[in-house]
Amino acid sequence: MADFEQFVGPQIVVLMVSTTQPEDIAAFAQRVGETWKIGRPGVGDGLLLIVAKDDGRLWIAPAKALERVVPDSEARQVSRDVIAPALREGNYFGGLERGVQALIGRISGEGLPKMVAVPPGSFMMGSPASEEGRRDSEGPVREVRIAYTLEVGQHEVTRREFGRFLAATGYRTEAERDVGAQGCAAWGGSKWEYTAGRHWRNPGFDQGEDHPVLCVSWNDAQAYLRWLNESLPGRGYRLLSEAEWEYVARAERGSTPYPWGNDEGGREQCAWANGADATARRQIAGASGWTVANCSDEHAYTAPVGSYRANAFGLHDLHGNVWEWVQDVWHDNYAGAPSDGSAWMTGGDPSRRVLRGGSWFDSPRILRSAGRNWSTPDYRIDIIGFRIARTL
Numbered sequence: 001m002a003d004f005e006q007f008v009g010p011q012i013v014v015l016m017v018s019t020t021q022p023e024d025i026a027a028f029a030q031r032v033g034e035t036w037k038i039g040r041p042g043v044g045d046g047l048l049l050i051v052a053k054d055d056g057r058l059w060i061a062p063a064k065a066l067e068r069v070v071p072d073s074e075a076r077q078v079s080r081d082v083i084a085p086a087l088r089e090g091n092y093f094g095g096l097e098r099g100v101q102a103l104i105g106r107i108s109g110e111g112l113p114k115m116v117a118v119p120p121g122s123f124m125m126g127s128p129a130s131e132e133g134r135r136d137s138e139g140p141v142r143e144v145r146i147a148y149t150l151e152v153g154q155h156e157v158t159r160r161e162f163g164r165f166l167a168a169t170g171y172r173t174e175a176e177r178d179v180g181a182q183g184c185a186a187w188g189g190s191k192w193e194y195t196a197g198r199h200w201r202n203p204g205f206d207q208g209e210d211h212p213v214l215c216v217s218w219n220d221a222q223a224y225l226r227w228l229n230e231s232l233p234g235r236g237y238r239l240l241s242e243a244e245w246e247y248v249a250r251a252e253r254g255s256t257p258y259p260w261g262n263d264e265g266g267r268e269q270c271a272w273a274n275g276a277d278a279t280a281r282r283q284i285a286g287a288s289g290w291t292v293a294n295c296s297d298e299h300a301y302t303a304p305v306g307s308y309r310a311n312a313f314g315l316h317d318l319h320g321n322v323w324e325w326v327q328d329v330w331h332d333n334y335a336g337a338p339s340d341g342s343a344w345m346t347g348g349d350p351s352r353r354v355l356r357g358g359s360w361f362d363s364p365r366i367l368r369s370a371g372r373n374w375s376t377p378d379y380r381i382d383i384i385g386f387r388i389a390r391t392l
């Protein structure tokens, strides 16, 4: 009898056969038919059977499509909500086999942002009073102890990764839903303005699929995370907390303001972070008077993720490229903030969510590890994206 894995969800059963012997498959098919009362599904060179228990529909695909399946206890929890969009996504382009591959990718996590494990540790959060460019909101400095292993997106979520979510679900971002009235805020050469017709696909400048997604609100980021968690139940994908963000950004470099040390706006920035630099000043309308780094990184706007140096945890682009939404409600300072790495969700101003890291638009001081900003959760602009995380 063929070995097989059986993934059972509330309404769906996925059966994976690991043989190419026709007699084994025939026996297996018979057993499946008896078990699920669906009749004999036929014989090929290996089968993937997806049986919808509620209506008895059956799909069959070649066994070679199974080669990349990672047996995963979490896959036992897959639900119809996961499988149906995956099949739709695949079928739309390439028929049944593609659909099954899309499903397998969903189950095994293919297409997820690449994740990096970050060890537990403690650090001093905030900036000392002596730090150049410091704001009062960056204190009081306090010790934060993170007693768990984090898993953090190595990069900001890309257009390709975000696009998979939209293709699978039909979700429309807030900028797209509101496209006629507002769209996405864009730099007009002298100020920021909501610009009709602008959204993640059309932010107003060229972006490759490996650039960070823009024009996504905090609410859009949450929708993406809900989809990930429905697709991969039990993993608990979320945004970083603000404390976790600063922990992974400082990456055991202590209190130095920048990931490259103390040098404000010098040449090193262009190796480490896509901020405003001589390239931006040359190419962006209205940028001739900006305070920029004394170097050229050749990216006036966003850069492909991972173009700059990784920090000691192996993470890229925490500083610059795009601002990153974190989970926390905005507080004007850290008095009373939790010290265990959890997001600070009580008190403060619940109409504001925290942003960290600065962007392609921002001057060096804004890129400091301690730098903070905020926006309303429905705000979208071509300098804000996000990064995902979870607790291991």
Ligand SMILES: [Ca+2]
Binding pocket: 273, 274, 275, 276, 277, 279, 280, 297, 298, 299, 300, 301, 360
């Ligand atoms: Ca730049």
